[in-house]
Amino acid sequence: MPLYLIGLGLTPDSISLKAINIIKNCSKVFLDAYTSILVSYEEMTKLMTEVLNRNDLIQADRTLVERDAGQILIPAKDSDVAFLVVGDALCATTHSDLYLRAVQEGIQVKVLHNASIINAVAGTGLEIYKFGRTISVPFFEEKWKPVSFITKTIENFQMGMHSLLLMDIKTKELDWKLYMRGIERYQNPRYMSCAVCCQQFVDVLNTDNDADLSVETKQDFEEIRIHATKAGFSVDSKCVACMRVGTDDQKFIYCSIGEMAKLTEHMGAPLHSLVVLGNIVSDMEQEMLNLWKL
Template sequence: LHIIGLGLTPDSISLKGVNVVKRCTKVFLDAYTSILVSYEDMAQLMKETLNRTDLIQADREMVEKRSDLILTDAKTSDVAFLVVGDALCATTHSDLYLRAVQQNIEVKVIHNASIVNAVAATGLEIYKFGRTISVPFFEEKWRPASFLVKTVQNFQLGMHTLLLMDIKTHELDWKCYMKGLERYQNPRYMSCAVCCQQIMQVFNEKCEEFEEAQQACKENKFDENVRVVACMRVGTDQQRFICCSIKDMAGLDKEMGAPLHSLVVLGNEVSEMEEEM
């Protein structure tokens, strides 16, 4: 089994990756985490480069629950599993790796760029980033603010924080489901504006679930004036950055354009590097 990171655009696949794909009997594209690289674009690239038309789309269910579809072939021949970004940056892919190893299948990994290092395009030093944090969409009854607590921990150590926005690509439409129809909602991608709106909610609403986060913000002087950098479509030709306060970012819903977005919350010490932007 070859787990091959594609990087941030289809043609970011490495020469090594292409050479491995060439000799594989089956080639899967992970369609669960991949919105940066569409099935159509990747299939097109495979056709042009290798004259292959047999790219298989692997949805979340196949990767997580029916991984044997992938692993059975990998027992007897070379199989490629293409992953957007780096090969092992998402837990799902590490899981696949582990399951393969448990079945005595040799796994080879080809790394590539992911947002975790490409965020250096902001001009911020990669060595000044604390832990990377995922931000979930707030729902009516589920509004965890722990992402903000962790961000404040980084902030207080002078570290920047990379926030990865929630993606919902395959959510059941419950209203239809109640009526017996299995329909899915349109995919939703969190924008930097929505993320900052959620942070503003935490700042301004009095309720039990936000208490811990509010306390942490207060103690460390983390407020609506802290500066953030919105990173849109990093690594693509449509890449764009915007730097302003959390408060201002929360109002920028329309200026940001298509996904994928990531947000950097600047630490409380910023070097001259930021001039670049």
């Protein structure tokens, strides 16, 4: 029997009629509850109750999907099972991994695609075919400050390509300090804002806070600065904040990276994504960007 990987789109009411008809006949329905939050468990439960007359939606956290996938795959050997994903069904590596594991178990997989931030970012007015590789941005931690997201952004910038940066999401993350003491407790959820993302750019590209860094981190930052200088990339380079794209209160803000880092009060609720512009912007793109100017 099939495992259906179903993209929900960007809001609960973006679900397709085909998906609704499939879900009606599934023995189990799971909702991916950790790669995105634009469609909440509560919203999908309400939709299933009102539209499908069922209240058995299963919330699938990271542990279930990555470590206990048997809870999804075993029922799919004997009956139809749906796995619901915010956005498109296969935009996250985790979902491709689930697809592969199902195939290895001899389970038929059917995919229903839908809109995601990958194509909805065209709402900024930037030409979608001028985007380079999509980039994930992790939170900086006290002793871990990876800078590869800036390296990749600069590489896109040099080629005249825009960069779509996907913000870090921390849900159901163990508090490791407590865990080492034998206490299993989870941290509060954290969702990176565009302001925080841009502040990380500023922290790396400027030298103001270097005194508190380890020798290794200083070296990493200095290499990035040399690369950025050669490319003409700086905190004055332009970007677009994309907040809650696809919802009724979506918002875009266009300004420099340095200016964006200061807009901590203007971002609103998650989810956020950031577009850093390439070094070539067409006249049409610029006209559209001016609509979102700070």
